[in-house]
Amino acid sequence: MYNSMTIKLMEPLHLDMGDIHYVDEIMGSYSPSSHLTEDLFNNKMAFYIALNFPSYSLKEKTENAENWTRRDWAYARMGDMFISRVPADLQQNAAVISTNADTYIADYNIYMGKLVNDNMETLFPEDLVLITHWGLRDELKSNYNAENGFEKQQMIYNVMLDIINQDIPQEVINSGDYIWNPVSNKVYDNGQEMSFTTEPFTRYEHLLHNFKALSAMDKYNPVYPTYIDRAYYESMEISKEDIEALFIEFITSPEIAEIAKLIKTRLGRDLQPYDIWYDGFKARTNINEEDLNKITRRKYPNPQAFENDIPRMLVDLGWSRAKAQEIANKISVDPARGAGHAWGSEMKGDNAHLRTRIPAEGMDYKGYNIATHELGHNVEQTLTLYDIDYYMLKGVPNTAFTEAIAFLFQANDLKLLGQSNNGNSEEAEALAALDNCWSAYEIMGVSLLDMYVWEWMYAHPDADPKELQEAVVNIAIEVWNEYYYPVFGIKDSPILAIYSHMITSPLYLANYPVGHLIEFQIEQYVKDRQFADEVTRMLLQGQIIPQEWMKGAVGREISGEPTLKAVDHALEIITE
Ligand SMILES: [Zn+2]
Structure with missing residues (x-):
């Protein structure tokens, strides 16, 4: 009920309904369910549930998994509902702190057209403005094989180092007023070198504020008494120890060094720390995107056309005509303002919403590709x-x-358009395996750093932003020297500390590499089987714990081995 209210209240913000008025924003920011938990404690319902449905820790759920019936699992989920009673002011405070961190990162742009090298030459387009770290990273990635690519990458890398070390001039953050040489770290005004103040550890202050706001809730969480516990054991439901072991096993596998050798050959130079973002394992496709645009624009002139086509798509994926129609009847396609999203229903009788953006000339291929994901x-x-x-x-x-x-659905987007990928699919698959493995290697290191930094903060709760900065850099270098230096041959890079997620989304990063592994395992399993049957079977396991879900889905727990096996095969196909 609250979910449908929220969906309705936010419609003017999410849907393409013309100008947004002040009252739309007021209505959209109202959260009908924000007091629900408090209300249920006040009228004692929460206590009845807590008393009748015991809560089980992740360890207990894991141990009981073999004997539990479906009903036992449902009872256990009831037991998860009221395991903490965090005062509303602490929740509100954490929300404010989190919004502040988001705003800090959202306004952290670098004016690339104002960057110069030692010869006072600019390398980037005058009007290019990039956000940390996503924009900087993507620009770095796009400069493999570009003119002056190496120098531009070095320059971006130095910008990143200045952000991590906080010796970036405050004057060049989100401002194009001055000229900046990020390598020598000198700032110029009208051609004259000028003095500047470095950023006063603000980046780490936000991280510290997040730590304080979230750890303040510890004493109201008897089952998961630290934020670290809550992130891994409660939210992800995979133990920190399992995650750490899984990642370390993966990033120390011999395949990583093999891929690094291949990248070095392809680049024709020694690896640099920022080559953790090497972007060259992309298949050449012989399908022209403009041709695809023509097809999708003709097929989908408006959201209704996409909605009408859903039963056909589901039949193509293997659902029976009747089932496909039944599922499709419960999905409404709406015109979105943004890139699109999917909003599920919480209540039988309600529809799920697929939000997609369709320009006046019809849906383009990129929009279609996202819509298949949604x-x-x-x-x-x-x-x-x-x-x-x-x-x-x-x-x-x-x-x-x-x-x-x-992503499983999205991977079928061309097939659903009636286009087979007529390139060399063995080569494409091999490249995808290498790309997937290399990006998992990168993000696993970042996730480990995130984990170790939170452990450090819990061990040093009174640290100031400067001490935290030193700790983050030290830990980043330790992780680098342990798992990246042996592969890259360069020591002491703190590059892993550049991720903005560390500042805005505490302990969320590990979800990405775990997601990659899960996706790959499911993909491999479904590949030679009936898509609709397998996906339905897996999904109807529902919200049990991850490792049990995976065992039920593909016969084994979350593992890096299938990815690494695919890499072994890929390395025989892609030799240079
Ligand atoms: Zn998604």
Whole structure:
């Protein structure tokens, strides 16, 4: 009920409904459910539930998994509902702190046209403004094989180092008023070198504020008494120890060094720390995007056309005509303002919403590609709401699974358009395996750093922003020297500390590599089987714990081995 209210209230913000008025923003920011938990404690319902449905820790759930019936799992999920009673002011404070950190990062832009080298030459387009770290990283990636690519990459790398070390001039953050040489770290005004103040550890102050706001809730969480516990054991439901072991095993595998050798050959130079973002394992496709645009624009002139085509797409993926129609009837396609998203229903009788942006001339291929991803979310949401045996088990274990399922659908986008990928698919698959493995290697290191930094903050709760900065850099270098130096041959880079997620989304990073592994395992499993049957079977396990879901889905726990095996095969195909 609250979910449908929120969906309705936010419609003017999310849908393409003309100008947004002040009252739309007021209505959209109202959260009908924000007092629900408090209300349920006040009228004692929460206590009845807590007393009748014991809560089980992740360890207990894991141990009981073999004996539990579906109903036991549903009871256990009831037991998860009221395991903490955090005062509203602490929640509100954490929300404010988190918004402040978001705003800090959202306004952290670098004016690339104002960067100069030692010869006072600019290398980037005058009007290029990039956000840390996504924009900087993507620009760095796009400069493999570009003119002056190496020098531009070095320059971006130095900008990143200045941000991490906080010796970046405050005057060049989000401002194009001055000229900046990020390598020598000198600032110029009208051609004259000028003095400047370095950023006063603001980046780490936000991280510290997040730590304080979240750890303030510890004493109200008897089952998961630290934020570290809550992030891994409660939210992801995979133990910190399992995550750490999984990542370390993966990033120390011999395949990583083999891929590094290959990259070095392809680049014709020694590896640099920023080559963790090497972007060259992309298949050449012989399908022209403009041709695809023509097809999607003709097929989907408006959201209704896409909605009408959903039953056909689901039949193509293997659902029966009747089932395809039944699922499609519960998905509404709406015109979105933004790039698109999928919003599930929480209540039988309601539809899931697929939001997609369709320009006046019709849906372009990029929009279509995203829409097939969102369709995957909607199918998951619909099946696990309407066909699940117990309401408490609707959904999937965590966000990594949600994304893995959506990507499975997205990977079929060309097939659903009636276009087979007529390139060399063996080569394309091999390149994809290398790309997937290299990006997992990168983000696993960043996730380990995130984990170790939070452990450090818990061990040093009174640290100031400067001490935290030193600690983050030291830990980043330790992780680098242990797992990256042996592969890159360069010591002491703190590059892993550049991720903005560390500042805005505490301990969220590990979800990405785990998601990659899950996705790959499911993809491999489904490849030679009937898509619709397998996906339905997996989804109807519902929200049990991740490792049990994976065992039920593909016969084994989350593992890097299938990815590494695919890399072994890929290295025989791609030799230079
Ligand atoms: Zn998604």
